[in-house]
Structures are given as structure tokens and as C-alpha cells.
Amino acid sequence: xxxxxxxxxxxxxxxxxxxxxxxxxxxxxxxxxxxxxxxxxxxxxxxxxxxxxxxxxxxxxxxxxxxxxxxxxxxxxxxxxxxxxxxxxxxxxxxxxxxxxxxxxxxxxxxxxxxxxxxxxxxxxxxxxxxxxxxxxxxxxxxxxxxxxxxxxxxxxxxxxxxxxxxxxxxxxxxxxxxxxxxxxxxxxxxxxxxxxxxxxxxxxxxxxxxxxxxxxxxxxxxxxxxxxxxxxxxxxxxxxxxxxxxxxxxxxxxxxxxxxxxxxxxxxxxxxxxxxxxxxxxxxxxxxxxxxxxxxxxxxxxxxxxxxxxxxxxxxxxxxxxxxxxxxxxxxxxxxxxxxxxxxxxxxxxxxxxxxxxxxxxxxxxxxxxxxxxxxxxxxxxxxxxxxxxxxxxxxxxxxxx
Numbered sequence: 196x197x198x199x200x201x202x203x204x205x206x207x208x209x210x211x212x213x214x215x216x217x218x219x220x221x222x223x224x225x226x227x228x229x230x231x232x233x234x235x236x237x238x239x240x241x242x243x244x245x246x247x248x249x250x251x252x253x254x255x256x257x258x259x260x261x262x263x264x265x266x267x268x269x270x271x272x273x274x275x276x277x278x279x280x281x282x283x284x285x286x287x288x289x290x291x292x293x294x295x296x297x298x299x300x301x302x303x304x305x306x307x308x309x310x311x312x313x314x315x316x317x318x319x320x321x322x323x324x325x326x327x328x329x330x331x332x333x334x335x336x337x338x339x340x341x342x343x344x345x346x347x348x349x350x351x352x353x354x355x356x357x358x359x360x361x362x363x364x365x366x367x368x369x370x371x372x373x374x375x376x377x378x379x380x381x382x383x384x385x386x387x388x389x390x391x392x393x394x395x396x397x398x399x400x401x402x403x404x405x406x407x408x409x410x411x412x413x414x415x416x417x418x419x420x421x422x423x424x425x426x427x428x429x430x431x432x433x434x435x436x437x438x439x440x441x442x443x444x445x446x447x448x449x450x451x452x453x454x455x456x457x458x459x460x461x462x463x464x465x466x467x468x469x470x471x472x473x474x475x476x477x478x479x480x481x482x483x484x485x486x487x488x489x490x491x492x493x494x495x496x497x498x499x500x501x502x503x504x505x506x507x508x509x510x511x512x513x514x515x516x517x518x519x520x521x522x523x524x525x526x527x528x529x530x531x532x533x534x535x536x537x538x539x540x541x542x543x544x545x546x547x548x549x550x551x552x553x554x555x556x557x558x559x560x561x562x563x564x565x566x567x568x569x570x571x572x573x574x575x576x577x578x579x580x581x582x583x584x585x586x587x588x589x590x591x592x593x594x595x596x597x598x
Contacts, residue, residue, distance in 0.1 A: 196226050200468075201262055205255070207467040208460040210387045213394075213411040221381055221410070225263025234259050235267040235380035235409075237320070237371060239275040240298035245305045246433040247495070248417040248426035251461045252384050253309040255414060258464070259382070260314045267378050268306055270299045273321040274370050308436055308499050323377040324370060335369050338402050339395075344368075347391045368392045372399040375409055382410040389413065417461055422451050440500040441522075444508035445590050447492035452484045459491055464498075516589060525584070527594040536577040537597050539566070546585060546593035563588050 201222055206212060221232040236252050245253075256266045275295045303317055327335065344365050345351055353360050372395030375383055383396050390413060397408045416425040419432025426433045434446045450458060456477075460470060476482045489509065496505035515522050528546045530537060540555035543564065549555035556574040558564050564571050565586040566578070578597050585593045 198223050198226065200466075203467040205258060205262070207470060208251075208414065209255075209412060210415045211390070211411075211413040213397075214408065215410075217408075218382065218410045218412075222262050231263050231265050232381040233267055233378065234264040234382040234384060235269055235375060235378055236384040237269040237271050237274070237374060238302055239271040240295050240302055244428060245302065245308075245436045246426055246428060247436065247462060248419070248433065250309055250436060251414045251417050252386065253306065254462060254464070255412070256384060257310050260311045264314070264382070266310055266315045267318050267380055268310065268315055269318045269320060269374060269378070270302060271371075271374075272296060272299055272319045273324040274367060274374075275299075305436055318378065320370070320374050320377070324373070327373070332366075335373055335399075336366065338399060339369060341365070368395045369399070372396045376400055376403045376405055379405060379407075380409055381407065382412055384412045384414065386416050387413050388416065415457075415461065418454060418457065420446060420449060422454055436499050440496050440504040440508040441511055442590070443499065444492045444496045444505065445512055447495055448488055448512065450488070452488070455484065455488050455491065459487070463491060463494060522592055525592045525594050527596070529596045529598055531598045532578070532580060535580055537579075539564070539571060539576040539578055540574060542578060542595055542597075543585060543587060546595055548585060548587045548591045548593055558587055 198219065202215075202219060205218070205222075206215075212218065224230040225232065234256055236256060238249075256264065256268075260266055272292075272295050275298075299319070306317075307315070345354055347368075350360060350364075368391055371392045375396030376399050380396075383393050385393050390411075393411045393413065397411065400408050418424070419426035419430060420434070421430070421432040424430050424432060428435075434443055438446070447458070456474065459465070459473065463470070465473070473482075473487065477484060477487060493505045493509060496508055500508075511522060526547070530542060530545050538552075540549075540552040540559065543549040543555040543558070544552055549558060555564075559571060559574045559576070562570055562572050566576075567584050568586075578595070580597050583595045583597070585595055
């Protein structure tokens, strides 16, 4: 086994790697001595669903599992009640325990869409942090100074702006670092916004005499479908790992050609050598960007569903968007009209194509709404009695019978 090539694949898409020499030793010891190593990543269960942004870290962990890693998937049921202050300009709202545990259960159900269950340990940090007690918490707090804590960018900014910083927020990176001590992990992974917290793990492993310092492996934040902001459910620019195959395939095809390269690097399981060849082929015009994007959509959709469902999603997309045919399964609705006419904006809401009449009106004026394949841009347009095919954008359809 070529260790150097394995390391190249591991480093594909990585934003920053601290202690590459130790990473090489861990992989080498697995192949030469059969020794496993432990890779940790923490998830505060503040939202119930995983999306492709989360899968950037999870996908890299899945790759490490192929080369000797036992993944410690850490659900921060204790720290989640504090809230990670990374990148935040205000104190986060505290989650109640019931909500944390509910979200944690959802994460636990979804994570095995990516990770190998036989090589994964699901951990909850309340197990050791509850046992730490008051004395342990004070000892932990004494390992780091307030001055050092204020060197952190987000804390420094809030302190300068005189925005409140709670003592519990100072504790968060210490508690995350202590997780590394409790789990005795060899590698910790996270996004680039987590660097301060990840380095805290190395600091505390030294402080508590763990006789090791974890490798820190940071992944870039995946940009969402809008091409501007990081993928986030709250911004609506995300692709959820539980979305149906048709929507997942179509959303991936909707990304720009520029963003496609980043998605390939961060989400695809192709090797680093294959990725470099792909970029060269694109640059030389040997392969068309559209074909590359279709391959990526097929790969990712198949990962979360199956090869068969991914192919069906591709055929359905081609049917609707290339052949201009209607989808195979369109929801059907019947709505009574007032005086023989039904306001189109109201019809779009009643059919579930829009969330509100104001949103429907915006789509109509933006020329994104069609009735029987004809664009409608009059926000006061009314439908008479009869049967119609309503469409919003490229992917949302409904059959409507106006009574």
C-alpha cells in the first residue's frame, strides 16, 4: 500500500492540516502493525437535519475509516446546551435538554448514510462532563487565561464592541478540548471556523498528560446553492442528506460551473489523482462542464439513495428539462372558486407550490410561474373553472382542478 498516495487522498480538499508527520505515522502503523487510531468530530445538536455541508467533514472521516480510523462521532448533548460561540456576534440561545436529545437522535439516525457503522462509536459528552463536577470545572478553567481567550477573533470583536460575553462561552472551547482528553483521540476534525477549539484539544492533552497531541484536520466551509454564503438550512441554500433523490439530483445540477469544482473536491470520493485529471480535462475542453456536473449529481445522489434511484432521478430530470415533458408524479388538487374564478397566487399556496400569497406574487412578477406551460406575470391573474398544470420555477408542479 502506497502511504504517500493515501495521504494525498486524505489531504484532498483539506484547508489546513496540523501535524502531518503524526498523521502519516498513524496510517503507516495501521498498515504495518494493524493498529487502529481514533478520529473525533463533534456535533452540537442545534438543528435536526444534516446537509451536504456537514458531509464534507463526515466524508473525510469515512475515508479515514478505510485506512484504519475508528470514528468517534461526538454528539455534544452537554455543550449543546451552552452553544458554540464560534463566529457568533451575540450569546446564543440556550437549548433545553429535551430539544438537544431530540435533535441528537435525528443526527444518530442520519450519520450512517455516510459513515461505516462497524467503525463508528456514537459518543455523548454529557457522560464525562457531568462527572467532571464543580472542582473539575474550576481546574479546567484554570488551564487557560482570559487574555488568551480574548485573542480569539470573535471574542475580541465582541469585547471591543462591548457586546456581552457570558462566562459559559469561555468554557465552551475548554469543554470541547476536554472531550479530546476524555476520548483520548488521535485526530480531531472540524471546519476552518473551529480552529481555536481544535487547538484547545492539543493544549489540554498536553496539560492533562495524555502523552499525545491530536492531529488537527480542518475542512473548508461548503458554499451553498446561492454561491455566496456557507450552506445553511436557515438560509435555505442547502441540500439535505434526507432529501428525495429527484430533488437532490436537480439541486446539484443547479450549482454554477465554478462552484462545481469545489463540490467535486469536497464531496466526491474520486482520488486526488482523478480530481487533478478532471480539472485538466475541463481546462483543455476534453470534457464538457455539464457532463461533469451530471456525474457529480449521480455520485452524490447514489451515495444517499442508490444507483438505481440516482439513474431514475437523472431520467426524470432529462424528461422534464430536456424533453420539456411533465414529471411522472404530479400532486393533484381540487379547489372551489369564488364566482367562477380563482386567484392564481392563492392557488399556488393551496397547492403547496408557494409558502404565502406574497411569495407567490413575487414569483409571478419574476416570470417564474407558468399555467399550462405559458408564463404568467400578472400578479392579479385569475383561473376560471377547468383543469390546469401549474409550475413554479423548474422543479415545482401541480395539477389543479378549479371547481
